[in-house]
Amino acid sequence: MTAAFTYSFQSEWIKKKRTLASWLVIIGGFFTPAIVIVARLINHSKLKEAYLATDYWERHWRNSWESMAMFLLPVGVIMATSLITQIEYKNNTWKQVHTAPLSLTVLFFSKLLVVVVMIVQFFILFNAGIYASVIIPFWLVKGVPYPPEPINYFYFLKENAFYFIDCLPIIALQYLLGLRFKNFLVSIGAGFLLWVASLGSLIWKYGYVLPYTYCMYNYLKGETISKAASPAVNIHWMALLYASFFLAAGYVLYVTQKEKG
Amino acid sequence: MTSYCLQTQHLTHYYSTSEKVLNQINLQVPRGSIYGYLGPNGAGKTTTLRLVLGLLRVQEGEVFIFDKPFNQHRLELLKSIGSMIESPSLYGHLTAYENLDLLQRIYKCPKARIAEVLSLVGLANTGSKKASQFSLGMRQRLGIAIALLHNPSFLILDEPTNGLDPNGMIEVRELLKKLNREQRITILISSHLLSEIEKMVTHVGIVHKGSMLFQSTLEELKTRQLQSSSIELETSNAEAAVQIAKEFNIHPEIRHEKIVLPVVSKKIVARLNQQLVQQGIDVYAINIVKNDLETIFMDVINN
Known part of the structure; x- marks a missing residue:
């Protein structure tokens, strides 16, 4: 089973080569840092003061995550997951996949793992981008010091882990929809609607019932003047619960479908 | 007693309660044969093949491959089957080599086999050309290469010469005859044109409106012709x-x-x-x- 899973994962990994989803990961990971770098180079006169701030890294982290948590991460995950699942429909290859000597469980989880690894890749690239958006202005602008404040690695790792957990329900539900519906617009459309609904429900005290809100709530929790209601529950546990539920439902729907290509 | 590579027993299938697409199909494909599964478009050929391969859930009847019930030995049996159902299953954004590479990992066959099958179907020099840029004939040949990659002992091909020019048809026919003769691969090939396959098949099954109307050797069909x-x-x-x-x-x-x-x-x-x-x-x-x-x-x- 483990060997079959490894081979199946390798096979799935090859399939994503040159796809839009794989480009999305790279472009999405460096998009915000690139904008931050350009903005800093334009406003370079204020950089020295900013780099010397005692809470420089935390502030830089939050600035970098703003557009990411509210927009790019949820939408990126919606797009990437749907694109990966659509590879088989688009190429009419489900029949080949389902006549390979692999169990449905192996197929389901190996494809899912590709999506998860891609999201991890995205987090790594984005973190590298965040650091690059500090270091590049430091190299290019004369007189800008390297931030003297030590980096709190534990805090950043913890925050990465929270954002990752918080986007798991999006991955799981988009995966379910992508496997279930041949029409690409169903999964993308449903994902987009849920994201818009999540944005709109942030101020509602029960906004946390929507499974696409957790990345946004994780970002907004540190706001001094909060734009959102404070969830009455632990959002990370809620994210894990939703992800488990969507995953189980997706698995059952996948293995019980009557037509397999 | 004839030993069958594939046997279906009373295979019946409904797409809806009122639409019976297959009625009591008892397909018998002898080992070592090239079996032509014939019928006009919409006769139920592809549905039968999809049921045989587990792509559709069997509602009534049973499927036996190498005398083993397919449902209970699915993974084991699929290792010995190569198939191409309807159009070839190709990833358009990948090259011919990559299309085979991803399956080579699953079937755990030697890497060298990729070049072997590509050369066998005449696609050895396609290099970095993506499958989406292939002509219909090239796509069809790559589909056959995929089906042959893991040296299957049973090959199921659904209308494999669709879209091929006369020369391509002859090439595919000769290739299949060679595989059957030299490697003793049993081949089940569906078609709606008898003329297209009569020069290669040893056995024939004729299906129409979901029912099997004739099933025997090609010789038997020729005897009917004489009569x-x-x-x-x-x-x-x-x-x-x-x-x-x-x-x-x-x-x-x-x-x-x-x-x-x-x-x-x-x-x-x-x-x-x-x-x-x-x-x-x-x-x-x-x-x-x-x-x-x-x-x-x-x-x-x-x-």
């Missing part, structure tokens, strides 16, 4: 000629001013000809009218 042949005589007086023919214990018919007799020996035909001439009837032509296999196929379907 349905006739002799046609063109004479100056058809009615008198019929009376003379009756003296030979033959019961001819007159069709379009010509006398049509069942096939009899050459000697009897010669004697009948002599007799007609002696009786003053001019004989303009004697022809053997052979129904081609396509006509037999159409007869089976229409009756």
Whole structure:
């Protein structure tokens, strides 16, 4: 089973080569840092003061995550997951996949793992981008010091882990929809609607019932003047619960479908 | 006793409660054969093949491959089966090599096998060209290469010559015959044209409107062809000629001013000809009218 899973994962990994989803990961990971770098180079006169701030890294982290948590991460995950699942429909290859000597469980989880690894890749690239958006202005602008404040690695790792957990329900539900519906617009459309609904429900005290809100709530929790209601529950546990539920439902729907290509 | 590579028992399938697409199909594909599964479009060929491969859930009946029930030995049996159902399953954004590479990992066959099958189907020099840029014929050949990658002992091909030019058809036919002859691969090939596969198959099954109408060897189908042949005589007086023919214990018919007799020996035909001439009837032509296999196929379907 483990060997079959490894081979199946390798096979799935090859399939994503040159796809839009794989480009999305790279472009999405460096998009915000690139904008931050350009903005800093334009406003370079204020950089020295900013780099010397005692809470420089935390502030830089939050600035970098703003557009990411509210927009790019949820939408990126919606797009990437749907694109990966659509590879088989688009190429009419489900029949080949389902006549390979692999169990449905192996197929389901190996494809899912590709999506998860891609999201991890995205987090790594984005973190590298965040650091690059500090270091590049430091190299290019004369007189800008390297931030003297030590980096709190534990805090950043913890925050990465929270954002990752918080986007798991999006991955799981988009995966379910992508496997279930041949029409690409169903999964993308449903994902987009849920994201818009999540944005709109942030101020509602029960906004946390929507499974696409957790990345946004994780970002907004540190706001001094909060734009959102404070969830009455632990959002990370809620994210894990939703992800488990969507995953189980997706698995059952996948293995019980009557037509397999 | 014949050993079957594939056997279905009373395979019946409904797309909806009112739409029965397969009715009690008992397919029997002998080991080592090239079995032509024939029928017009919409007859139920692809549905049968999808049921056999587990792409559709079996509602009624059973499927046995190498004498083992498919449902209970799915993974084990799929290792020995190569298939191409309807159009080839290709990832358009990948090259031919990459399309095979991702399957090579699953089937755990040697890497060298990729180059082998690519060369076998004449796609060894496609390099970095993506499958989406392939012609229909190239796509079809890559589909066959995928089916052959893991050296299967049973090959299921659904209309594999679709879209190929006459030369491509001949190439595929020769390739399949070679695989069957040299590697003893059993091949089940579906088609809606008998003429397309009659030069390679050893066995034939004819399906129409979801029911199996004929299943036997190609020889048996050819015997039917002979039985349905006739002799046609063109004479100056058809009615008198019929009376003379009756003296030979033959019961001819007159069709379009010509006398049509069942096939009899050459000697009897010669004697009948002599007799007609002696009786003053001019004989303009004697022809053997052979129904081609396509006509037999159409007869089976229409009756």
